[in-house]
Amino acid sequence: MTNSIAKTPILGRIKTRLVRFLGAWGVFFKGFIKHPVMVGSIMPSSDITVKKMLAPVDWENCNLFVEYGPGVGTFCRPVLERMKPDAALVVIDLNADFIDYLSKTIRDSRFFPVHGSAADVQQIIADLGHEKADYILSGLPFSTLPDQLGPKIAAETYDVLRPGGAFLVYQFVKRARDFMAPHFAHIDSGYSLWNILPCHLYWGWKAK
Numbered sequence: 001m002t003n004s005i006a007k008t009p010i011l012g013r014i015k016t017r018l019v020r021f022l023g024a025w026g027v028f029f030k031g032f033i034k035h036p037v038m039v040g041s042i043m044p045s046s047d048i049t050v051k052k053m054l055a056p057v058d059w060e061n062c063n064l065f066v067e068y069g070p071g072v073g074t075f076c077r078p079v080l081e082r083m084k085p086d087a088a089l090v091v092i093d094l095n096a097d098f099i100d101y102l103s104k105t106i107r108d109s110r111f112f113p114v115h116g117s118a119a120d121v122q123q124i125i126a127d128l129g130h131e132k133a134d135y136i137l138s139g140l141p142f143s144t145l146p147d148q149l150g151p152k153i154a155a156e157t158y159d160v161l162r163p164g165g166a167f168l169v170y171q172f173v174k175r176a177r178d179f180m181a182p183h184f185a186h187i188d189s190g191y192s193l194w195n196i197l198p199c200h201l202y203w204g205w206k207a208k
């Protein structure tokens with residue numbers, strides 16, 4: 001009886017999602033314990049934050065989407081679900097354990113996990129055959145990055161975006177906007193209360 005219930009599709013799907021969530025959360029928590037400042041958060045972002053952050057993206061005109069600090073991939077699956085079949089998602093993380101986890105768990109020919117620093121985005125996408133990105137998403141803990149790294153990442157990001165592209169940033173503190181402001185004349189902002197901790201959302205648009 002119990003076995004036949006467990007085999008019904010809906011329960012099977014719930015079980016798969018639960019196992020995936022607990023597995024991902026365990027890897028993320030371990031990453032936080034090992035490198036608390038670099039990871040900067042105890043929990044991955046919520047589904048609501050993901051939806052809000054991605055809402056303004058024009059997927060029809062997105063050929064290259066880049067993500068800084070994907071962690072265990074909270075945004076990766078939703079981005080891949082929305083992306084065109086011929087687009088690419090390049091994710092860059094300093095933590096080798098996260099990149100290893102993503103490489104093993106996300107099988108998609110459009111997905112390129114890279115172990116490295118967001119500060120090297122220009123070189124990383126060039127090595128993969130791209131000149132410009134349409135959108136760049138950042139989950140980096142901007143306010144705790146080592147000195148001068150935040151300004152360098154913001155400058156590199158602006159250079160690498162195509163005109164009309166956008167830099168999407170979410171962070172617990174408003175300071176992330178200070179890094180964007182010298183480059184992006186137009187910054188939209190929002191807030192996600194349903195997140196641990198609640199976070200500020202910013203969309204910096206590069207002029208067309």
Ligand SMILES: C[S@@+](CC[C@H](N)C(=O)[O-])C[C@H]1O[C@@H](n2cnc3c(N)ncnc32)[C@H](O)[C@@H]1O
Binds near residue numbers: 039117141
């Ligand atoms: C708050 S976590 C974001 C996790 C995930 N994006 C989410 O929303 O659940 C920050 C991530 O940034 C990564 N990170 C920190 N500094 C970095 C850097 N300079 N370049 C790339 N990734 C970095 C950390 O390893 C971590 O995975």
